[in-house]
Structure formats: structure tokens, C-alpha cells
Amino acid sequence: xxxxxxxxxxxxxxxxxxxxxxxxxxxxxxxxxxxxxxxxxxxxxxxxxxxxxxxxxxxxxxxxxxxxxxxxxxxxxxxxxxxxxxxxxxxxxxxxxxxxxxxxxxxxxxxxxxxxxx
Amino acid sequence: xxxxxxxxxxxxxxxxxxxxxxxxxxxxxxxxxxxxxxxxxxxxxxxxxxxxxxxxxxxxxxxxxxxxxxxxxxxxxxxxxxxxxxxxxxxxxxxxxxxxxxxxxxxxxxxxx
Numbered sequence: 001x002x003x004x005x006x007x008x009x010x011x012x013x014x015x016x017x018x019x020x021x022x023x024x025x026x027x028x029x030x031x032x033x034x035x036x037x038x039x040x041x042x043x044x045x046x047x048x049x050x051x052x053x054x055x056x057x058x059x060x061x062x063x064x065x066x067x068x069x070x071x072x073x074x075x076x077x078x079x080x081x082x083x084x085x086x087x088x089x090x091x092x093x094x095x096x097x098x099x100x101x102x103x104x105x106x107x108x109x110x111x112x113x114x115x116x117x118x
Numbered sequence: 119x120x121x122x123x124x125x126x127x128x129x130x131x132x133x134x135x136x137x138x139x140x141x142x143x144x145x146x147x148x149x150x151x152x153x154x155x156x157x158x159x160x161x162x163x164x165x166x167x168x169x170x171x172x173x174x175x176x177x178x179x180x181x182x183x184x185x186x187x188x189x190x191x192x193x194x195x196x197x198x199x200x201x202x203x204x205x206x207x208x209x210x211x212x213x214x215x216x217x218x219x220x221x222x223x224x225x226x227x228x229x230x231x
Contacts, residue, residue: 004161031217042122042207042221043162056218091161097217106152107219109161 002026004110006092012116013082020078021113025094032075033107034067036060037089049075050097079115087117120145120212124222127205131198131229139193139225141182141208149210151175151184151191152219156205165193165206198229 005024013019025032030051035043046065047057051072061067064083069075079086093107125140143149150169154162166175171186180195191208208222 006161033217033219035219040223042209042223043219045218045220048217093162106164106167109154109163111159111161 004092004094004108006090006110006113008113009111010114010116012118014118015082015084017082018078018080019082019115020076021090021092021115023075023077023092023094023110025074025092026096026108029094029096029108030072031095031097031107032069033093033095034075034077035091035093037091037112038087043091046077082115082117084117087115089114120149120210120220122208122210122220122222124206124208124225127224128226128228131227133200133229133231134197135229137193137195137198137202137227139206139208139227141191141193141222143189143191143208143210145189145210145212147212148186149212151182152209152211153180153182153191153193154207154209154221156207156224158204162207198227200229200231203227203229 007022033048034046037043049069064080067077089112091112093109095105095107121144123142152167153165155165156162166177168175168184174183182191182193205224205226207224209219
């Protein structure tokens with residue numbers, strides 16, 4: 001168990017640029033989640049995947065945001081035409097859910113990608 | 119909708135003091151309840167959890183009891199250490215769902231030697 005890995009740890013970019021973050025979940029985990037955390041707040045749910053299928057998207061995920069999880073392994077979160085309000089920590093989490101794994105399995109979080117928009 | 123309310127921080131204690139961080143929730147049915155801890159520059163780590171009423175979660179000297187009658191899940195520790203300094207988040211997962219977590223705003227704890 002190497003934990004959830006996120007890359008990069010920090011990203012500084014100019015307003016209007018596109019950015020892409022990557023998340024590598026714990027290898028056997030079939031669920032993957034993205035959250036956004038702004039300063040002084042708790043994480044807010046953005047979206048989640050069951051294997052390669054994106055099953056829910058929050059209203060926070062505007063049209064400028066897109067997330068993918070090809071082949072049900074790593075995931076990417078892209079933000080197009082970044083705005084000042086996109087500055088936040090983007091957290092990825094994963095869990096193993098399904099028959100045999102038991103109910104209410106906890107989500108394991110990565111260290112996050114901190115995005116700063118200049 | 120579902121929501122979590124935590125006591126306002128920051129909380130500053132001396133080493134070996136008793137800690138309580140209050141957490142109350144609003145949800146229909148019986149959500150699962152969690153405490154996560156976030157150390158500076160790191161992601162969230164699960165501290166403890168409870169999945170039904172009267173369950174007590176415990177880990178590393180921390181405890182929290184799921185109180186349905188008061189819709190609360192207060193975090194306690196009998197003797198805090200400097201290494202416990204971190205931000206603590208209370209969270210719920212709504213009944214019938216096994217994905218989305220709803221978090222409180224977090225409580226910053228600072229423990230002085």
C-alpha cells in the first residue's frame with residue numbers, strides 16, 4: 001500500500017491558462033474521488049468514479065472542469081481558462097467498495113495539489 | 119441537505135490537557151460519521167469512524183461516540199501532545215450512499231509544550 005499519490009504538489013499559473021492534475025489511487029481501489037479545499041474550509045466534493053465511469057459531478061464542477069479516469073486506474077482533473085477563484089487545494093481520495101470489502105470503507109486521501117492563480 | 123457544524127477554532131491547549139472538539143450534524147436517517155486530521159502541508163488522514171448510533175470510534179487516544187439523540191460526534195482526548203497539533207475535520211457520509219463525504223470547516227488545534 002503506497003498510498004494515494006498526486007502530482008504536482010504545487011502549481012502556479014497565470015489566469016486564463018489550462019492546468020491538469022494527476023491522481024494515482026491505491027492500486028486495488030475501484031473508487032476515486034476529487035475534492036476541492038479552500039483556505040479555512042473543509043473539503044468539498046467535486047466528482048467521483050467507479051472504475052472508469054464518472055458517476056456523479058457536483059454543481060461546483062463548472063464546464064471549465066473535466067475529469068477522466070481511463071482504464072479505471074489513474075485520474076486527471078483539467079481546468080481550462082483558469083480564474084482567480086480556482087485557487088485552492090485539490091484533493092484526491094480512493095476507496096475499495098464492493099462485495100467482500102465490507103460496507104462503509106474509508107476514503108484514503110492524497111497530499112493534494114495546491115493551485116495558485118496569478 | 120446534509121451538513122456538519124464544528125466548534126470554531128483555533129483551540130490552544132497545553133500539553134497533557136483534555137481536548138474536546140464539538141461536532142454536530144444534520145442528516146436524514148443514519149449517516150456514517152468520521153473524524154479526519156490534516157497535518158501542515160499534508161492531505162487528510164482518517165482518525166476514527168462510527169457507522170451506527172452509540173458506536174464509539176477510537177484511535178491513538180482519541181475517541182468519539184455517535185449520539186443519535188443529540189446528532190453529535192464530539193472528539194475527545196484525555197491528554198494531548200504537541201504532536202497532536204493539526205486541523206481536525208468532522209465529516210459524514212449520507213445514509214444509503216457510499217461515496218460523497220460532507221465535511222465541517224475544520225478546527226485548528228495547537229498544543230504548546
